[in-house]
Amino acid sequence: MEIPVIAIQALIILAIFGITLLIATYCTWAERRIAGFLQDRPGPNRVGPWGLGQPLADAVKLFFKEEFIPANANKWLFIAGPSLAMLTALMSSAVVPFGNTLVLEDIGPIRLQGIEVNIGMLYIFGVVSLGVYGIMIGGWASNNKFSLLGAIRAASQNISYEIALGLSLIAVLMMSGTLSLREIALQQAEPLFGISGMNWNIFYQPLGFIIFLTCAFAETNRTPFDLPESEAELVGGYHTEYGSMKLGLYLFAEYVNIIVVSAVMSTLYFGGFNFPFQNEIGALLSNDPRIAHNIITILGTVVFFLKIFAFIFFFMWVRWTLPRFRYDQLLNLGWKGLIPLAIINIVLTGGFILLSEHFGW
């Protein structure tokens, strides 16, 4: 790689970092706004137009609060917990393909993606499961029984649902034959019923998607599976003892996780940066294939973000609709419901692949 390519790649990584944080910031605002609207009230609307300054006000508040560490807490781990949660949340956005390639005349194609690795899916899976360490360490280090209970719940919940998550993924991987998120996204650019860019995996894997979605809720500790926090039972769960920006990091990490999970779901099941009629639109806008390609890429990135926003909205919508599951219900659903379903899904997918190869569909 030459210098400009590296520089551009660094810029893209920086941009992804910034955009993720920006969206996460505004998720805190959107969450409360949406919660308000779903409950027949307007939500925060005082700071700036539509309350858009609210995240800033919150950040200022969190930063200026006292850095408090409980006397009996393990000081280093107490700080390491939220840092780790944030770190793992941000790390996972590195391999998400936010767009196709931009072809520049002298430099050549540039991928709108942090880094392209051929094991992208595995990487995300690994990093996301590391995320529970942040919660575990934080909950344990605070030396508080509520925190510890929350942390233990988080650990067992994440372990249970990661299995179903992985199994539901396997069905997608069987179809695509690759672990690279970019290639999975590119495969969905094929036409379906003559509509280009519509070959989305959701049409082949509806069951897998529902399993993945459910597990995503559990992995990000969102309602109805927010048992690690469950303020009604555990005070504040794993972050009972946390205040100021350390609490902010935990809350932030949750939103970053939601963004990453939304991005992964859009990539795996909803065509990633592909959108319907993309070839036709590109051809309509420009005759030069290079420019047409670039236009589609930019539009595709916009569409990809719209998909992410739609998922984020869905996450919030569900949060303010459903009550929390009981712990035994949670584990029953995970082990007795989702895992068998995911295995059935794998078998069905395998059967269909075999049949389609046999009959040459």
Added chain:
Amino acid sequence: MQLTNRKKVLEQKPMTVAEKMYLPAIFNGLSITMRHFFKKKPTIQYPEQTREFGKEFRGLHVLRRDEQGRERCTACGLCAVACPAEAITMVAGERKKGEEHLYREEKYAVSYEINMLRCIFCGLCEEACPKEAVFLQNDKTVPPRFERDEFIYGKDRLVEPLNQANSKDNIKYRY
């Protein structure tokens, strides 16, 4: 022992397959919340918007004057006695010669104070007053202030202004 015949045996039916899948119930719930998302919000944006008061609303007190602009209160102290919150204090004084245009009766209130932090706006003072002097207005409230002593309203703020011009509390209060 059976006390009433309203006892109901609670049946615990096992969940049906559809219920076990949770999904139908979840979609039901989601559609309900989505309907609320688009509903008009009944919120009143308080300092900018205020709720309309009813005709019977008991708000800020006023000490009325009669048709000739004289203070009606005769400092009889009945309102203070009636007040369950003991919010009213007053000092009585005798009307001098030449003050007939100011006070209706020979005795008048030199000072008359209502502590608005004690007051529960029950309206008993209004009922007790034989001279129809003290009233609770139905269109004004006690505006928020920062200092406690600002809530002790003296005659300067209670007595009806002569020309009904703006008193301190007639000015629309803004943050």
